[in-house]
Amino acid sequence: xxxxxxxxxxxxxxxxxxxxxxxxxxxxxxxxxxxxxxxxxxxxxxxxxxxxxxxxxxxxxxxxxxxxxxxxxxxxxxxxxxxxxxxxxxxxxxxxxxxxxxxxxxxxxxxxxxxx
Numbered sequence: 001x002x003x004x005x006x007x008x009x010x011x012x013x014x015x016x017x018x019x020x021x022x023x024x025x026x027x028x029x030x031x032x033x034x035x036x037x038x039x040x041x042x043x044x045x046x047x048x049x050x051x052x053x054x055x056x057x058x059x060x061x062x063x064x065x066x067x068x069x070x071x072x073x074x075x076x077x078x079x080x081x082x083x084x085x086x087x088x089x090x091x092x093x094x095x096x097x098x099x100x101x102x103x104x105x106x107x108x109x110x111x112x113x114x115x116x
Contacts, residue, residue, distance in 0.1 A: 006098045013104035021078055021100070032090040 023040035087094045099113050 004087045004094075006094065007080060007087055008099055010097055010101035011080050011100055021083075049092060082116055 025038070027038050030038060081095060083093075087097050095113070099110065101110055
């Protein structure tokens with residue numbers, strides 16, 4: 001599989017030291033029975049990013065009652081190969097990386113694209 005144009009552009013426009021991407025996993029309800037499954041899902045889903053978190057909000061949806069249960073470790077650099085694969089598979093992630101590239105190249109933040 002070749003490199004997607006937007007990923008190539010994003011890599012060219014920002015070095016690993018200037019690009020920091022975050023990935024978050026939010027789960028409404030964690031139990032002893034499902035925490036292992038969700039932990040490995042979060043690690044897998046955030047393999048391309050610097051950070052990933054497994055967050056529990058309990059049975060209510062009040063964010064203030066949320067807590068970070070399992071903080072992931074910081075990655076030394078973005079895994080662009082994994083990001084490239086996800087860009088090809090997921091249109092939302094494609095749009096996200098496209099906006100990161102635009103920001104890296106121009107310094108312009110398109111609020112309507114980020115606030116979704």
